Amino acid sequence: MTALLEVEDLTVRFYTEEGVVTAVDGLSYRIEAGETFGVVGESGAGKSVAALSVLGLIDDPGRIERGEVRFKGEDLRSMTDAELRSVRGDEIAMVFQDARAALNPVYTVGEQIAETIEHHMGYDPAAARDRAVRLLDRVGIPEAGTRYSDYPHEFSGGMCQRATVAMALSCEPDLIVADEPTTALDVTVEARVLDLLADLADEFDVAVQLITHDLGVIAGTCDRAMVMYAGEAVERAPIEELYYDPKHPYTAGLMSAIPHVGDDRDRLQTIPGTMPDLIDVPSGCRFHPRCPFAEEACTRTDPALVDPENGEAATLETERAAACLEYTEGLTGGLDYSVEVDGETNERAEDDDGGEDDDGREDEGEEGGSDE
């Protein structure tokens, strides 16, 4: 069956005065109808550029060099600007990091949502207002009928983000692309907005592509996730497998950097070094300058995304995939790490030789709180 969104071999470059930046390089993933798909990685990994490319929002000096983007089987890259605008408004909605900036300061919050409903769904003004009030109420804005007439500066940061979620839902899209939607919020508000997004995705049967730099954020929210590094996907997996048994050293490094309740470490572990300059990426495996398991072969060979069980090239349908020479028998020393989840240390599961795979499953809890 065709997935809701299929991205295949997407490559995006920016032609700057300093040189050619390959922000996204051969990226492939799919999102099924109704699922929440996380895209995680540090700043500069290419997550947002990939999302903007899907929506056809890459401007000069950026260029989509190659790849296919299919939404419900339709090739978005061959659509006219008008067709693409219609898909963006009606079927794919976006929630941005800075909700206050996404709202127009000179119109009331309610007017902006109602205007979207009128424009994209053909409602008359009274019906659009009613729907906007109902949506504001549904996303947890108290006294929604009254707050409809508030301007964005009269809303808290959390309320602004709830309002943009209401706006995204207003046209009943099939996919919401949420780009770091909670980065600007404090931790308790973040948890509430994420819970809301997850609840609404379920209730409205809408798929979500959730972009974040924080692996902890996608724990209780996503069904599957993709980890990006320096423009490439380095791992794709169902969320529990990613957490309990990460296959890529970079994912394991991100896991170690997440603080846990009851954590008695004096310092959180960090991944040494920084994301490479995308004008001049390292040879071979891009992660090799920061990888504790790097060998000489890693400096020469760029590992493909493969099924770690059998080393076969990953396709869009491959559920578990990782890009490390370990899975194509290119490493001599192997990988040896453990991750701590919910206070338990999970040793890396061996793939071929009957090693153990710890399997205590439990979502990470999140605290509620007021965002007023």
Ligand code: SF4
């Ligand atoms: S290929 Fe080498 S450098 Fe890259 S992640 Fe695997 S062990 Fe590390």
